[in-house]
Amino acid sequence: MSIISIRNLQKSYFSNQVLRGIDLEVQAGQIIGYIGPNGAGKSTTIRILAGLDSKFGGEVNVLGFDVKKNPLEVKKRIGYIPEAAEIYEVLTPEEFYELVGGLQDLPWAVTKKRAERLQEYLDLKYSKSQRIDTFSKGMKQKVLLISGLLHDPDLIFLDEPLAGLDANSVIRVKDLLQQLTKRGKTIFYSSHIMEVVEKISDRIILLNDGKIVANGTFAEINAQANSGSLENLFSQLTGGATARTDFDFTADE
């Protein structure tokens, strides 16, 4: 059974059509890399899948629930970490976990234990009374990541999860994502870091101009274009032509 099922998904912001009829089926236990140029509609798709936007055309089912009719059932079972999300920075991480765990109706003892384990795994260290507003960007990103996993969701949506993380943290997060899939979780994430997407994704979906232009394993997609790397493939399929060598923006002056 598909964990995500999308039929003819369309979304417009006024006259600007962002998604132009997406069809997609995702099976459980995979890491899905959702890539595309800026403005292709990645974040919009993820927001719709996470039950945060009900103004769209088409049919979207997540974990067997219609996201338009049952957004609460969907939210209960998914984790969502938006891109560059803000946090209540006057709180300490523990207080923030208390808030998020409470909203998911988790007992505090469970929230606390899970948060501590995840913090240890991600090497997030701070003093007990330290508020989030004193954290670096990478530390805040780790707090966000942890808060999205506290209720042990079956499906995790991550919008640019690696933004702001240093190289060591990227390795840890990558490992964590793989650990999660071993436990049967499904990861659906967007990223602009092609090397990482190529390396860790079981399946890659390339979105361009509101449509899916490639969908499969890296080997399957590469077989279509034979471009060698995901970066080249991305460039070919999204119309990012090779750089002109004679370009001079002050030429006519």
Add this chain to the structure above:
Amino acid sequence: MNKLFVWLVSLLNPVWRTLGADPKAIGLILAAKLKMDDRGGMLMGQRQDSKSGMAAMIYVFICLFGLLLSFVFQLTPDVATAVGIGFSLWFVYIGLLLVTEMSENLFDQRDLYILLSRPINDLTFSLSRMLHIAVFAGKLGLCLGVPSFLYLTVAVSPWAGFVYFLLSILTIVITMTGTLVFYLLLLRRVDSAKIKKIVGYFQIIATSVFFIAYQLPGLLGDSKSLENISLVGQPAGFLFPGLWVGGLYKAMTSLSVEPLAYAQAALALVAAAGGFWFYVRQSRGYADSLLQLRNAGSGGRETEAGKVTGGTEEKSPVRDFLAPLLTRPNQERMSFRFHWNVMVRDMTFKQKVYPILVYLPVMLIMVFFRDAFRGEEAFSGGMGFMLIVLYFLLWLLIIPLGQTKISENYRAGWIFLATANKYPWRTDYGQLMAVLGMFFLPMAVVLYTVMLVYLGSGFVLDIVLAMGATLLIALVYAAVAGGHPFSRSKEDAQFSNIGPFLLVSVLAVGCGFIHWAIRFLPHMLPVASVVVWGILLASVWSYRNKGD
């Protein structure tokens, strides 16, 4: 409107250039800032409501206030004194709004890297910020001044109206430079790690002082004492800058002017010119100071980003004592603790809400001690006034509750949209209890104690009934207000609570009136108390157990 202000600012381009600023950059920054002011923020891809209609409503209210100010001309035949009193109120009103609403624009660091990576100097940067605030003050001044301007033009002379217009600008310059120079001085002299806290608490204290200043006339006497008053040209005319402007009005419109009025006029001119000169002088190093401020972080704890610091767990005995008393474990308690933590730490919230804590003591002084000041033995307020004070406690619940929907950090509210909260009313209940514990309970203890001491135990049932009704109305407000905690930007939130506020106002007035009426009926006070508390407890029970 914005274009008009940008054009007006551009008329002074030679002045900006002479001072060493870049007029073109000033115009561009100002236009961009004003455009941004008019646009709502985004939360999870959804644009928050436009605020243009609400802003218009605010300006209508300010015009009405300006109309009230124009009645000062009816009190005294000395037009210069009336002008001076009017401008004194401008100082208080615009000064208050500058302190609470706009002065933080001076410390705004969001556009720092965008602007400072361009070739603009400190003065250009600082003047653009000041002019942005000046446009805000100008709009207020325009609304406040139109009725008085029309009155003077028609009833005195067109020249008097024109002078009033010029003096309005002068008053705004004095108010602005007087307020903003203080902030610039802080920025230059105080350690950047401490400045936000100092400014925050200064704003809280200033708002409280302004409020008390507003209430003082009511405390000291009535408008009769202003009849035939003449201050301009007298030694008392030196007391307040507004009266100096009155002196300048007299000097510009009258042929028979007292020497003291000339001195007051000169003082007004010196205050404006000196204030502006001092502002320009203090602008040196403005950008550097702001950069340091940005690096200092936004919280009370000054640590280098990313560094682990030592420290003990933040303890709040009152919070920890009240939480289990007022809430059930999990969502209610989580919400209680979350709201309590944010309410004691978020400076914007403190600035908006903490000053209301002075309302009650000031009212108590007015009600209970005014008679003592006047040497009257009997309490002159009457039972009606007493009930007003009792029901006034409601606002100590409603105002903080309204503010718990608003935050500078409103984008963090995405968490309430993204999580599966099956029982949002439990969050609302925790919110209500946190506000109740922090604001209502301490003030209720003070008020009820003072009332019982002053009026005796015969007033107990009134207190019981008023308390029940107040809590019931607060519960109604919590149920109808809606919205997630701290998830609206303060710019977009103006008047957003107007519907629930109106409902609460009507209910409060209705309850107060019924309370007053049933005091005349035998045995009705205990009956009403039982009924109200019965409804309250049943409502609380059903609210908390909804969906179980």
